[in-house]
Amino acid sequence: VDGVFADEHTRTAVCEWTSFKPGLGTVLRGVEVYRFNDAGLIDEVRVYYASRRDDTAPANELEGYPYAERGFAT
Template structure:
């Protein structure tokens, strides 16, 4: 159990404001929504992830707004305030490339409602050349994820 009571609204508002900050291209605004040691995980070979640190994460998203005219929407969200987690479905408009990327992210929060971790999952075809389709750099073993069916 966490020491500070946070509401569903607190967590949902943080996610929505974070995504709005990403779209703004303002790195300081993005960084303000995350803990200093936040980590953003991606599928393998996406964006050279994982990204570590709120300032680094913020600069990377701001750069994509500058170079690719990226913009994001939060399309739906679910929150578990007791566990301090949220999941959102989103759309990433990569306007310079004419690409629409849809996906979902798992967010974890600290006692100050700052994002400590984001795990991004993308809606895309399965890469048949891979035997393991997992987030790059994520410690599945260390977090006791199953290695086979139970």
């Protein structure tokens, strides 16, 4: 998990993540948006990838985004 952002008024949270796959030598980045019900339980999850998944690319992430400069693990 690279970061979590939440808004209690809309009962929504966003989790920014990086998935390292050392055996394959690849990286996959994305975010998940969570919506919570009145009881505080997750009732919806939406997943977004930084780029189209490409198993031939060493890093599936936003092209040109300065991940290292912004403090993300690389």
